[in-house]
Amino acid sequence: xxxxxxxxxxxxxxxxxxxxxxxxxxxxxxxxxxxxxxxxxxxxxxxxxxxxxxxxxxxxxxxxxxxxxxxxxxxxxxxxxxxxxxxxxxxxxxxxxxxxxxxxxxxxxxxxxxxxxxxxxxxxxxxxxxxxxxxxxxxxxxxxxxxxxxxxxxxxxxxxxxxxxxxxxxxxxxxxxxxxxxxxxxxxxxxxxxxxxxxxxxxxxxxxxxxxxxxxxxxxxxxxxxxxxxxxxxxxxxxxxxxxxxxxxxxxxxx
DNA sequence: ATGGTCGGCAACCGA
Numbered sequence: 001x002x003x004x005x006x007x008x009x010x011x012x013x014x015x016x017x018x019x020x021x022x023x024x025x026x027x028x029x030x031x032x033x034x035x036x037x038x039x040x041x042x043x044x045x046x047x048x049x050x051x052x053x054x055x056x057x058x059x060x061x062x063x064x065x066x067x068x069x070x071x072x073x074x075x076x077x078x079x080x081x082x083x084x085x086x087x088x089x090x091x092x093x094x095x096x097x098x099x100x101x102x103x104x105x106x107x108x109x110x111x112x113x114x115x116x117x118x119x120x121x122x123x124x125x126x127x128x129x130x131x132x133x134x135x136x137x138x139x140x141x142x143x144x145x146x147x148x149x150x151x152x153x154x155x156x157x158x159x160x161x162x163x164x165x166x167x168x169x170x171x172x173x174x175x176x177x178x179x180x181x182x183x184x185x186x187x188x189x190x191x192x193x194x195x196x197x198x199x200x201x202x203x204x205x206x207x208x209x210x211x212x213x214x215x216x217x218x219x220x221x222x223x224x225x226x227x228x229x230x231x232x233x234x235x236x237x238x239x240x241x242x243x244x245x246x247x248x249x250x251x252x253x254x255x
Numbered sequence: 256a257t258g259g260t261c262g263g264c265a266a267c268c269g270a
Contacts, residue, residue, distance in 0.1 A: 009261075009262065009270075010261090010262050010263070012262095012263095013261090013262065013263090034262095034270085036262070036263065060263085060264090061262085061263050061264070061268080061269085062263085062268080062269070107269075107270055109269075109270085115269090147270095199270095201259085201260085201270080202259085202260040202261045202262095202270075203258070203259040203260050203261085203270090204259070204260090205259070205260095207259095
């Protein structure tokens with residue numbers, strides 16, 4: 001089984017890139033964040049023609065998550081299924097006996113902002129979500145844009161960026177509390193190198209070419225699945241964008 | 256050290 005995650009920053013703007021990529025890599029499952037499309041405008045037919053069933057939840061302009069699958073999708077759930085209601089940032093479904101939890105974690109804007117407090121609370125709530133719905137040895141994959149770089153290996157300029165809303169000890173601790181439910185970081189399971197990123201800020205000049213990046217997208221798996229994982233890697237192929245600075249595809253393959 | 260650019264959508268917000 002081959003699975004992947006991709007932050008689209010508009011599904012419709014990236015649709016050709018996504019479909020080309022699906023044709024080339026033929027993953028069984030692709031989880032997408034920041035679709036930025038209302039449900040009524042979701043491109044179901046184009047993805048269906050490419051061989052994928054889709055489930056999704058979006059809103060106007062912001063956020064939005066989707067799961068694409070060549071295999072049957074069952075038991076679809078949206079968001080934290082308790083109060084308070086949240087933006088469309090979580091979609092979960094069962095595929096081939098595996099529970100996928102696709103998350104778009106709040107970015108946080110700046111430290112001390114309300115958006116940052118929302119992010120910290122979001123991570124605390126996510127830990128409770130996993131405790132409520134799963135056991136640590138269930139077959140669960142938690143993946144998506146987690147908006148945290150964990151160590152100095154995971155950002156291009158750690159000394160300059162330390163304290164950023166996506167790179168600080170307070171946030172790393174909250175991430176670790178969620179991961180300690182029973183998740184393994186599949187990329188780090190297979191690769192110990194720094195400089196392996198999944199996102200390059202649009203605003204950095206030639207950021208992609210200079211590899212001025214962040215590792216903020218993850219595929220996390222519970223231990224029984226991690227034992228079956230044969231590879232986890234970033235597809236760094238530029239996708240024909242004039243400025244290929246998007247998040248890119250992170251892939252994991254299982255026996 | 257600061258600001259840089261996209262996308263959505265129609266003035267700025269969010270990343």
